[in-house]
Amino acid sequence: MHPDPAFALLEVYDAALPQVYGYLLARCGDRAHAEELTSETFLAAVQGCRDGGPVSPAWLIGIARHKLVDHWRRKERETRGLRLAYQEERVDDPWDEEVDALHAREVLAALTPDHRCALTLRYLDGLPVPEVARHLGRTVHATESLLARARAAFRRAYTGGPR
Structure with a gap:
C-alpha cells in the first residue's frame, strides 16, 4: 500500500x-x-x-x-x-503619480471584477502583460485594451472625475 x-x-x-x-x-x-x-x-x-x-x-x-x-x-x-456597455476614453497612466494606498485600495475594490483582476495581476503582482493575458484567458491585445480601460476607470474613480 x-x-x-x-x-x-x-x-x-x-x-x-x-x-x-x-x-x-x-x-x-x-x-x-x-x-x-x-x-x-x-x-x-x-x-x-x-x-x-x-x-x-x-x-x-x-x-x-x-x-x-x-x-x-x-x-x-x-x-x-x-x-451598460460603454467605451472609455484613453487617459494617462494613473500609476505615473504617487497614490494614497488606502484610497487606491478602496477605488480598486469598487472597480468591476475584470478591471480589478487585470490591475491586480499587472501592478500588484507585477506580472508582464503576456502573463496577465494567460491568467485571464485573453489575447495580449485584448488584455492591453482591458488594462487601458481599467486604468481609465481607476483614474476617474481615484480623482473623482466624470464617469
Missing part, C-alpha cells in the same frame, strides 16, 4: 497557510472571500499533489492566484448583465 502523495502537503501547510491567506486577503480585501479562496486553494493543492505537483509555498501561491482570478471571473459574469 502506497501512502497518499497529498500527505506531502501537510509538511508545508503550517508555514504556507499564512502566506496563502495573506496573499489573498491583500488582493481581495475581504476576510470571508480570502478564507473561502484559501480553502479552495488547499483543496486544489490536494488534487495537485495527487497529480504529482511540486509541493512548495510558491506553488501554493500560484494556485491561490488562479483561484483569485476564477473568483473575479465569476463576479464579472454575475455583474455583466447589470452594466
Whole structure:
C-alpha cells in the first residue's frame, strides 16, 4: 500500500497557510472571500499533489492566484448583465503619480471584477502583460485594451472625475 502523495502537503501547510491567506486577503480585501479562496486553494493543492505537483509555498501561491482570478471571473459574469456597455476614453497612466494606498485600495475594490483582476495581476503582482493575458484567458491585445480601460476607470474613480 502506497501512502497518499497529498500527505506531502501537510509538511508545508503550517508555514504556507499564512502566506496563502495573506496573499489573498491583500488582493481581495475581504476576510470571508480570502478564507473561502484559501480553502479552495488547499483543496486544489490536494488534487495537485495527487497529480504529482511540486509541493512548495510558491506553488501554493500560484494556485491561490488562479483561484483569485476564477473568483473575479465569476463576479464579472454575475455583474455583466447589470452594466451598460460603454467605451472609455484613453487617459494617462494613473500609476505615473504617487497614490494614497488606502484610497487606491478602496477605488480598486469598487472597480468591476475584470478591471480589478487585470490591475491586480499587472501592478500588484507585477506580472508582464503576456502573463496577465494567460491568467485571464485573453489575447495580449485584448488584455492591453482591458488594462487601458481599467486604468481609465481607476483614474476617474481615484480623482473623482466624470464617469
